[in-house]
Amino acid sequence: MDHIFIPGDKLKKPLLLLHGTGGDENSLVDIGKLIANDAPILSLCGDVSENGANRFFKRFSDGRLDLLDLAIRTKKLLQTTYELAETYEIDFQDLVVVGYSNGANIAANAILQEEDGFQNAILLHAMPANNKPQDFSLEKRHVFLTAGVNDPLVPFSSTKALVDLFQDRAAEVQTVFTEAGHNLTREEIEDAKLWYENLGVEA
Template sequence: MGYDAIRSVGTADHLVFTFHGTGATADQLHGLARTLLPKAHVVSPQGDVHEGDAPRFFRRKAEGVYDMDDLAQRVEKMGLFVRGEITRTGVSHVTGIGYSNGANILAATAIRYPRLFDTLVLMHPLIPWVPAPEPGLAAKRILVTGGRQDPICPAELTQGLADWFTAQMADCTLAWHPGGHEIQQTEIDCVADFLC
């Protein structure tokens, strides 16, 4: 079982995955990836878990309280999907870009399968646990962004995740804007500078 996804063909030896936030669709970040990395292949899966009418990538029990069993199953499924797309395109370089719930499935998948991605962009992630050490993340390029007043992803947890990646010897950059959970233009500018 895979995912419904938007796919754009590129000419570079580079595959970009984008992962949308809760309630959004696969095209939320697809155009951004095409704009920032126009020669890359881009694949944007559609979350297949629904919270009411809002699509997501895994279940939660409450705000910030994840169904960890479901998350583990969804990470396995996403790992298979990502590997399949890498095989299909035959690329050597893989980037993941995720926002909110999309950043969470991306981070959890990269932590579980660190060889899948070279580069991660995690916008407003919330990983409410301390992962076990993962030496496979050493030297990976990671950008974590957040809002200082984000009510969904508290600043201290965003900082903690960035610190954890740094402790794994990843090349991790943390960028803030002064607002909340929304994506601001300064954040997009930071992502552009990081990827280009």
């Protein structure tokens, strides 16, 4: 996976950035810096191409998610992140994954489906994959989730279903809903910054 690493203050929890469809490893860097200025940043580029647009996993032509591919690439994402965390001397357990749209979807799937998945996540405009649920506890997972109630790509009912999936398994979830569509707003980024700061910046 193509990636960039931006060194930062080792006392701050590092960010893992996962872009939306059509983005790359540079797409969320400015957002990451707004959320956690001076934190170390690891940003990945999805290695699936959909008509030239980068994604983290495949979907079918009718828009349905390819759940088999999602499962395979979720494991690959975690393995890649473990390896890069070791390379750059950052603690995987301290990572705060920041995902937008497609990137948020695979991050959410990693938390819900993999017991060794991410511990902390900022999920911007995510939706559930509707795959077979797991039953391990998410008691020590921390999730900040945002959505636009007028999002044409992520129905608000899907957002609420994703929140329920986390809360039903005891994850700590904070939500911010705006009147926006699929675009990111200053409000949700500022709230994500506050959430990150309250999560505790001491690694």
